[in-house]
Amino acid sequence: MSRPQLRSATVADLTPTQLYAILRLRIDVFVVEQDCPYPELDGRDTEPSTVLVWHEDIDGTVVSTARFLTDIEGGQPVGRIGRIATAPVARGLGLAAELIRHGIAHFDGRPVVLGAQAHLEAYYGRFGFERSGPNYDEDGIPHLPMRRPAG
Amino acid sequence: MSTTSARTPVLRQVRFADLTPAELYALIKLRVDTFVVEQNAAYAELDGRDQDADVVHLWHESGGEILSVARMMDDTFEGDAVGRIGRIATTPAARGQGLAAQLVQAAIDHFAPKPVVLAAQAHLDQYYARFGFVEQGKRFEEHGIPHVWMRRG
Numbered sequence: 618m619s620r621p622q623l624r625s626a627t628v629a630d631l632t633p634t635q636l637y638a639i640l641r642l643r644i645d646v647f648v649v650e651q652d653c654p655y656p657e658l659d660g661r662d663t664e665p666s667t668v669l670v671w672h673e674d675i676d677g678t679v680v681s682t683a684r685f686l687t688d689i690e691g692g693q694p695v696g697r698i699g700r701i702a703t704a705p706v707a708r709g710l711g712l713a714a715e716l717i718r719h720g721i722a723h724f725d726g727r728p729v730v731l732g733a734q735a736h737l738e739a740y741y742g743r744f745g746f747e748r749s750g751p752n753y754d755e756d757g758i759p760h761l762p763m764r765r766p767a768g
Numbered sequence: 769m770s771t772t773s774a775r776t777p778v779l780r781q782v783r784f785a786d787l788t789p790a791e792l793y794a795l796i797k798l799r800v801d802t803f804v805v806e807q808n809a810a811y812a813e814l815d816g817r818d819q820d821a822d823v824v825h826l827w828h829e830s831g832g833e834i835l836s837v838a839r840m841m842d843d844t845f846e847g848d849a850v851g852r853i854g855r856i857a858t859t860p861a862a863r864g865q866g867l868a869a870q871l872v873q874a875a876i877d878h879f880a881p882k883p884v885v886l887a888a889q890a891h892l893d894q895y896y897a898r899f900g901f902v903e904q905g906k907r908f909e910e911h912g913i914p915h916v917w918m919r920r921g
Contacts, residue, residue, distance in 0.1 A: 641814035654810040658797035
């Protein structure tokens with residue numbers, strides 16, 4: 618099996634087929650698999666500074682995805698990685714890790730933050746993310762804020 | 769002289785391949801906000817059917833905002849070739865203006881003279897009966913919500 622290809626684009630540059638496949642994977646994972654009827658499409662995907670990233674198989678099937686948002690903190694841009702999901706068939710290949718590393722590179726030395734599902738704290742720690750506040754509940758799932766300092 | 773500038777929503781009918789990314793995103797967002805969030809049903813809203821060549825997405829828009837949505841597709845029902853309408857949703861702010869009724873009527877016109885079917889949420893049976901839809905068979909549950917098949921023609 619050839620390794621899925623990493624791709625990235627703003628929503629405006631996606632084909633309908635690519636956008637549908639990315640959103641379908643997110644809904645299948647975050648709404649259906651995690652049994653969480655929340656507003657998966659929060660409107661931030663279409664911000665001009667937002668980049669969607671994904672891995673696709675040779676036949677174009679989207680097998681992992683994430684998005685890179687730009688937040689403003691104290692007047693400074695901060696990267697935010699979120700909506701990281703991998704299709705069940707493609708788990709264990711390190712695709713999500715590749716998306717995270719790509720996100721860190723994308724933000725080019727700026728701080729990067731994410732809202733981690735609490736059981737993934739150690740996982741994100743491997744990429745240099747550190748807890749930046751207490752746990753909180755989001756749509757019934759425990760989360761914590763994590764931050765990777767500039768550099 | 770005063771003017772009333774409430775714009776009449778425009779009804780659009782577009783196949784998947786011709787949707788812009790912004791339109792597609794807005795259509796799916798309204799569907800997820802309505803069927804997943806408002807109706808509290810953690811189900812696979814994107815079933816893959818939206819992309820098929822026979823499917824037409826229809827919606828009302830006004831000032832760049834999508835107010836209502838539905839989709840039309842070919843189907844078979846009890847051996848008959850029929851049209852099917854589904855995923856009918858209206859934003860909370862635009863309810864009560866008859867937009868969904870216009871979508872249902874547009875679908876009936878689109879498929880004429882073929883019969884049209886839909887899987888109605890059961891509490892809407894009288895609503896769809898106004899368009900000539902008749903209940904078919906037993907009620908059933910889908911994602912915790914009672915439904916019934918209805919057919920017109």
